[in-house]
Amino acid sequence: MSDRAFASLIPANALARLAFSDVYDVLTRRQSNQADDAQAALGRMFVEPEQTCDDEIVRLRREMERTKYDTDGEASETLTEPDTDTEKQLPGLGMVWVGCYLLGLQSPPAVPERGWAAGKGPLENMPIDLLLYTRSFAKSHDISLRNPHARFNFFVESNGLFIIGCSRSPSAQLTVNGDAVTRLPYHLNQHSMKIQLGKLEYHFQWTEFAAKDDFTVARRRYVARALGGPPAASIDVEMPTPLPNKRTMGRWTLGDALGAGGHGRVFFASDPSGNVAAIKVVERTSRNCHSVDKEIQTLQEVTNFAQRSDDGERVLRMAEVMYSNGEEFSSKTAFDNVAIVLKPMTPQTFGDLVGTRSKGGSNGMTIEAATAFRAALLGVKVMHDGRWLHRDLKPTNIGLIGKPLRSVLLDVGTSKHIQAGGSLRPEPGTVGTVGYLAPELELGDYDHSIDIWSMSIILFELTYNYHPWKYAINPWRDGKTNEALRPSFRKNYQNAMDKMVGDYRNARVSPAKGYIHRECSMSASRGRLANQNSSQLAVSLLRW
Ligand SMILES: Nc1ncnc2c1ncn2[C@@H]1O[C@H](COP(=O)(O)OP(=O)(O)OP(=O)(O)O)[C@@H](O)[C@H]1O
Numbered sequence: 001m002s003d004r005a006f007a008s009l010i011p012a013n014a015l016a017r018l019a020f021s022d023v024y025d026v027l028t029r030r031q032s033n034q035a036d037d038a039q040a041a042l043g044r045m046f047v048e049p050e051q052t053c054d055d056e057i058v059r060l061r062r063e064m065e066r067t068k069y070d071t072d073g074e075a076s077e078t079l080t081e082p083d084t085d086t087e088k089q090l091p092g093l094g095m096v097w098v099g100c101y102l103l104g105l106q107s108p109p110a111v112p113e114r115g116w117a118a119g120k121g122p123l124e125n126m127p128i129d130l131l132l133y134t135r136s137f138a139k140s141h142d143i144s145l146r147n148p149h150a151r152f153n154f155f156v157e158s159n160g161l162f163i164i165g166c167s168r169s170p171s172a173q174l175t176v177n178g179d180a181v182t183r184l185p186y187h188l189n190q191h192s193m194k195i196q197l198g199k200l201e202y203h204f205q206w207t208e209f210a211a212k213d214d215f216t217v218a219r220r221r222y223v224a225r226a227l228g229g230p231p232a233a234s235i236d237v238e239m240p241t242p243l244p245n246k247r248t249m250g251r252w253t254l255g256d257a258l259g260a261g262g263h264g265r266v267f268f269a270s271d272p273s274g275n276v277a278a279i280k281v282v283e284r285t286s287r288n289c290h291s292v293d294k295e296i297q298t299l300q301e302v303t304n305f306a307q308r309s310d311d312g313e314r315v316l317r318m319a320e321v322m323y324s325n326g327e328e329f330s331s332k333t334a335f336d337n338v339a340i341v342l343k344p345m346t347p348q349t350f351g352d353l354v355g356t357r358s359k360g361g362s363n364g365m366t367i368e369a370a371t372a373f374r375a376a377l378l379g380v381k382v383m384h385d386g387r388w389l390h391r392d393l394k395p396t397n398i399g400l401i402g403k404p405l406r407s408v409l410l411d412v413g414t415s416k417h418i419q420a421g422g423s424l425r426p427e428p429g430t431v432g433t434v435g436y437l438a439p440e441l442e443l444g445d446y447d448h449s450i451d452i453w454s455m456s457i458i459l460f461e462l463t464y465n466y467h468p469w470k471y472a473i474n475p476w477r478d479g480k481t482n483e484a485l486r487p488s489f490r491k492n493y494q495n496a497m498d499k500m501v502g503d504y505r506n507a508r509v510s511p512a513k514g515y516i517h518r519e520c521s522m523s524a525s526r527g528r529l530a531n532q533n534s535s536q537l538a539v540s541l542l543r544w
Pocket residue numbers: 258259260261262263264266278280316342343344345346347349392396397399410411412
């Protein structure tokens with residue numbers, strides 16, 4: 001089999017296997033004088049070097065013989081009582097060419113915009129890329145499909161592969177995994193899928209080569225060149241090759257994990273229409289069911305707010321929630337799964353930007369990171385203008401999507417609405433991530449400036465590629481071990497400030513060399529830090 005084919009279509013039922021063998025016989029018999037299209041179709045067939053005896057085909061042929069005798073008015077033999085002569089002919093009856101059709105970019109379809117056409121052939125006037133059956137086979141086996149019956153092609157926006165029916169007629173039967181496919185593309189988003197064209201059944205399967213980078217690179221080039229798709233560099237979300245071990249939730253098929261947190265795992269997901277989303281799968285138990293329900297309620301409120309006030313789509317939204325055992329948690333079941341569908345799915349996060357150095361050897365963040373940071377601040381502004389506090393900003397909770405990069409605030413399920421001019425009481429241990437949470441979040445009343453604190457630490461990381469201090473526990477929580485870390489924290493904090501102030505001169509000369517605001521001299525005072533200046537640091541970027 002070609003090691004550069006990205007997918008195969010394997011005849012699954014006896015009729016499809018027999019049709020495959022028949023096509024191969026016909027094409028190889030006519031090989032010397034056949035048209036280029038038929039030659040190309042033959043090249044898309046992988047065939048084992050020797051014929052094999054297929055028991056089901058023996059049965060199929062005998063059944064056909066019997067029906068023929070019946071319709072001809074001759075006495076029929078029952079299938080269970082073959083005579084000895086027929087037994088002797090059995091191996092001959094069942095001998096077929098075994099193989100599959102291959103889809104590969106080195107053998108593109110005759111008309112790339114239409115994709116690989118599958119149907120009856122060979123025909124003089126119409127190129128059929130995947131020859132499923134011949135004209136005479138259709139007649140003798142009563143196959144009435146449209147011609148071509150289906151096509152395979154790539155979505156230009158995402159490079160995902162789809163199949164589409166070629167006729168509006170309800171009799172033009174095409175199903176994938178039992179779902180009827182019409183004139184709308186059906187995304188082939190599972191490693192192995194059952195495709196049925198009338199009486200003919202096939203297994204569609206992605207190959208090992210499809211999981212390699214070589215394939216994705218070649219696919220990008222092909223889609224841009226042959227289909228006039230956007231240049232590879234401007235694809236928002238590129239469809240990954242489906243994984244062999246599939247997991248489905250409703251209409252969604254899950255792919256790789258995008259991240260994991262204290263409350264669940266988040267997966268890439270796609271649906272038959274080619275939509276993509278991030279799905280957070282949370283295991284609900286009697287211990288956490290209230291916090292899960294609370295997170296979903298908050299996600300819904302933030303989504304409602306974002307739909308009204310977030311035109312730039314800078315804040316994550318919840319599209320739907322799926323419950324494995326109904327919305328109410330039942331104490332009879334020890335646990336159930338809740339799948340939260342979130343949009344957009346962002347292929348990257350700020351976690352990927354930390355550590356990327358600007359080209360040319362200068363210190364400081366890249367222009368790309370600076371632009372993304374500014375965009376993230378605008379997202380924070382959208383939330384704050386609507387009196388929402390995010391409360392868990394950190395590099396992995398800020399997604400990046402699109403070209404140019406757009407920043408999206410993720411993990412908004414622990415956000416909190418605040419009254420105008422009001423403050424919130426701390427609930428230590430319930431929200432935020434050590435390393436990014438502002439001291440007052442667990443010490444005293446707090447307001448929106450806790451998000452500015454977190455953004456300032458992210459800014460430091462983007463600029464210098466390391467976190468200014470690292471502790472496993474929060475120095476600003478009550479408790480002896482925690483409090484013992486405070487002198488060390490103050491020292492690290494001061495070092496960070498000194499570094500930033502030292503770089504200030506460069507930053508003023510050229511913003512590309514650093515983003516230190518003149519007034520950014522955060523100082524620790526009486527156990528509570530004045531983060532006013534870090535907020536100015538962030539605000540100054542908004543003006544930049
Ligand atoms: N829409 C999305 N697109 C891409 N990645 C995402 C998306 N939503 C979440 N993630 C990734 O999954 C990670 C975990 O998701 P989330 O933060 O919602 O879970 P969590 O349990 O609340 O995590 P934590 O306890 O660390 O805050 C995120 O940090 C992010 O990297």
